Structure formats: C-alpha cells, structure tokens
Amino acid sequence: MKRAMLIGLFAILVATASFAQVTDDFTITVTVNFIEFQLMTADSSGAYPGWAVGNMNEGETVVMTTGGGGDHIYVKNLSNVPLDFSAYSNSPAPAGCGYGTPTAWNPGAAAGTDIYLLELGKGAAGVVPATYTIIDGTNIVSSDLYYTTIAGESYHMYSRFTTPISASDGCPHNITVTIVAATP
C-alpha cells in the first residue's frame, strides 16, 4: 500500500513537472477604421431636418443658403481615417394629388422630363462651393465623389438642385439623398 502511494505521488510529480511552463507575451496594437459622420444643421446645433425647397418652376435651380441660419449641411466627421464622400439619390412616384399623373423622378446629368439634376459640393460656412459634382442614382463612389477628407475633417456641404424641365405631375416629391463615406 505504501509502495503504491509512493508510486502515485511520483507519477503526480512527473506529471506536474511535464506541465511546468515559461510564459511570455506580446501586444497587438490595432486601431479599427472608425467611420462615423452626422448630417447637421448649418450651425451644427442639431440633426439636419431635410431641405424643404417648396414650390419651384420647371427647370429652376436652387442652391442651399450660406451662413449659420442657412439651409446647407454641416457634415460632422467623427472618423479616424481619410474618407471619400459621395452620394446617390432617388425619388419614387408620389401619391396622387389631382395634378397630373404621379411619376417617379430620376437623377440625371441634366434636367429633363421627370429628370432632376442634383449636385453636391464642399463649401464653407459663408461660401457656396466653387465646383459641384453631379450625383446619380447609383452607389458607386467613383462616379459621384464630391469630396475627400482628411481624418476627422468636418465640412460644410451644399446641394444645387434643378427641377425637371417638364414634370408629369404637380405633386409633392420627396427626394432621398444618401451620403456615403468610404475609405479610399
């Protein structure tokens, strides 16, 4: 019995010895590409409420206004990497309203029949953009890239919008513009 216990104890010691180990460590340092931005009012006091253009003539062009009380957009960039900013837009057929035949609008390179022209550009708080980029209806960054930021750079964005030169209806249209921030 004592012999058996000694053998068992020896086995445990051997086993313990075989698990003895030396440890070391190394550090992996990684920063995730954090991409976040917000569309805010021109004075950055709150979320952008939308651009209520109201009634316009056919083929008429309107530009977002400058200044803290203007209706342009302050793009608050919270990202830690440089980004390409692009956009796409669409406008489905509105509900019937009694004025013509409700028809979807599409973005185009020029205003046309039920085709609107939407352009975006980077300006300053009190200055409209010197140049604009035409925004189409597809999410392809290269085709409608309007600004490339440095990491964390916020900026003032303006829209220049031209109504269709001929519209099939006189109903309120809602155009959704989706701003896309992507790593180059």
Added chain:
Amino acid sequence: MPRFNNLTTYRCDFPSAVRIVLILMPLMLVFSLFAQEATAPFEIDVTVNYIDLELRTTGGSPYIAWWISMVGSGDTVGMELGEVVHLINRSNVNVDLYSTIIDSPDSASSDTLWPVWEVAPFGGHDSIGFRWASLIDLLIPPFSTGQTILSSPSLVELTIPSAENRYLYGWFIAPTEGEPGERHRLLSTITLTPAMVP
C-alpha cells in the same frame, strides 16, 4: 514524425511574401465582409409648379373654335352663352391668365387672299379688336369688363387660385372696312403662368 517534419519543411519553402498572403487572406476576407463605409440620408422636399389647363365648351366637350359669321364692318360681336370657353384649371399654384390674338391665315384655304388683320384695342382699317372677360360664373358680362387682348401677351386676370376654373367670354370687334366674303382665321392663345403675387 517524419511526416510532420516534411510538412514543416514544405511550409517553410514558401517565399515570405506568399506566406504573409496566406496568413492575411483570412483576415482580408473578414474585413471585406464589413464594408468600410457609412451612410446617412437627407430629404429634399420639392413640388414643381404644375401649370395645366384645358379649354372646353360649356357642354364639356373640347373647345374647337368660335365661329363668327355675317359680321358687319365695325361691328362688335359677343359670344352666346353656349359659345363661352370653359377654362379647366389644373394648376397646383395660383396663376395669372394672359392671352394673345393674331390673324393666322390658313394656308390651305382662301384666308390668304385677304390682307392680314392687325390687332388693336379697337377695330380699324384692316385691324381688329378683341376682348376676353374672365368669369367665375357662366353669364354674359358687360363689355366694359373685358380686357383688351393684343398680339403680345395681354393680362386677363391676376392670381386665379389653384385649380379654380374660369369662363372666358369673348368679344370680337370687326375692322371698319372689309370685302364681301372676306374670311379670316384668328388664333387666340390662353396662357397660365405662376402668379406674380402668390
């Protein structure tokens, strides 16, 4: 054991770049699943000034023409009630109503045999006068309510509410001189524009 050694040797035979690619590939695949982009939408709300009209008879059929016959030199002819133009206003904004009138000879008819009439406030030598009155109700208005129409856009009524219809009552003032059988085709254009004073 030899198998393990062979495997180890085999892996070490890769060029270092290839090994890095082999190691990174799973990571790259994982990253590609998480698109490196963020989106945020905003809305543009817009309504086009929709201007549309239709000219009908008081009976509801499309208005073709106002036929005037046997008018004497210098006479003024007003429409009968059944000849009044019913303007169906399909506009979504308030509008101003303008009109023009010109002598527009039909080249396929005997119209061209006669000198073209000029348009003046009143009829004269080879000139005619024309007036429109814009009415809410169907009635025969006094001549004085008519607005003089010329060959250039002439105002008939300001700020007609959106989608509110009108009856257009017309007067024709014949030239002071004319030839028996003289025939003309006049063309009056009705134009709606967004109201200057909405």
